[in-house]
Amino acid sequence: MRKIALIEDDADLYSLVKYNLEKEGFAFVGLQTGRAALEFLRREKPDLAILDIMLPDVDGLEICKAIRSSPELSQVPVIFLTARASEADRIIGLELGANDYIVKPFFVRELVARVKTQLRGPSIAPRVMRSGSLELDRNSCVVRLNGGELSLTATEFRLLEYLMSRPGVVFSREQLLDAVWGQDRAVTDRTVDVYILRLRQKIEPDPANPKMIRSIRGFGYSFNEARSAEPVPVTA
Numbered sequence: 001m002r003k004i005a006l007i008e009d010d011a012d013l014y015s016l017v018k019y020n021l022e023k024e025g026f027a028f029v030g031l032q033t034g035r036a037a038l039e040f041l042r043r044e045k046p047d048l049a050i051l052d053i054m055l056p057d058v059d060g061l062e063i064c065k066a067i068r069s070s071p072e073l074s075q076v077p078v079i080f081l082t083a084r085a086s087e088a089d090r091i092i093g094l095e096l097g098a099n100d101y102i103v104k105p106f107f108v109r110e111l112v113a114r115v116k117t118q119l120r121g122p123s124i125a126p127r128v129m130r131s132g133s134l135e136l137d138r139n140s141c142v143v144r145l146n147g148g149e150l151s152l153t154a155t156e157f158r159l160l161e162y163l164m165s166r167p168g169v170v171f172s173r174e175q176l177l178d179a180v181w182g183q184d185r186a187v188t189d190r191t192v193d194v195y196i197l198r199l200r201q202k203i204e205p206d207p208a209n210p211k212m213i214r215s216i217r218g219f220g221y222s223f224n225e226a227r228s229a230e231p232v233p234v235t236a
Helices: 011-023 037-044 060-069 087-095 108-119 154-164 173-181 190-203
Strands: 003-007 027-031 048-051 078-082 100-103 124-131 134-137 142-145 213-216 220-223 228-233
Touching: 003 011, 003 037, 011 027, 011 108, 027 037, 037 060, 048 060, 048 108, 060 078, 060 087, 078 087, 078 108, 087 100, 087 173, 100 108, 124 154, 134 154, 142 190, 154 173, 154 190, 154 220, 173 190, 173 220, 190 213
Parallel strands: 003 027, 003 048, 048 078, 078 100
Antiparallel strands: 124 134, 124 228, 134 142, 213 220
16 A cells, blocks of 8 residues: 655645545555654655645745655655745746645645556556547657547647646646646747647547547646556666
């Protein structure tokens, strides 16, 4: 059973996250203070840590820095769960070593999905991903729809690949920019909207009423259908 640690001072949110993680079969440990968080995490040795930033006694960013500097904890995935929503805050959190950054308010199912994504084993990678009549082959960088090959740019391919490999997970524009374009970029978050529109025009039967790439108002985008993948061993 994978163990998840939560450092969160809001009692209601703490209880909500605890309930849902345990319902999903995770072992749960947690603190509602940041002062003894590092010692707590060293003792509990969780498989993943969820951190608030705005704790009353210790800045969650400092806890993340300490985790990454600790030989016992440096490889533990960290997800920030915070009300700090600015681009600067996200960048700082990720640069300090967080694996993911979720802004409050949030969907609990999204949090659980992101936890599962971080814990997913890296030993087997899907070569071919399928969703209905849509097929993406990572080795040949080819996308087919109803058996016919689509003409996609490299960026369109990377964006579709990223979304299809994480079905059901809602990503903000900023997260998609980081994942597909990288942090050293000269584009805005509206660039994501343009590329999503182009993808919909190529893969959706009715681009005006998309079924595969969904818009989540106020949050971002998600790939709707679960994938069917042909796993092959990772050789790289």
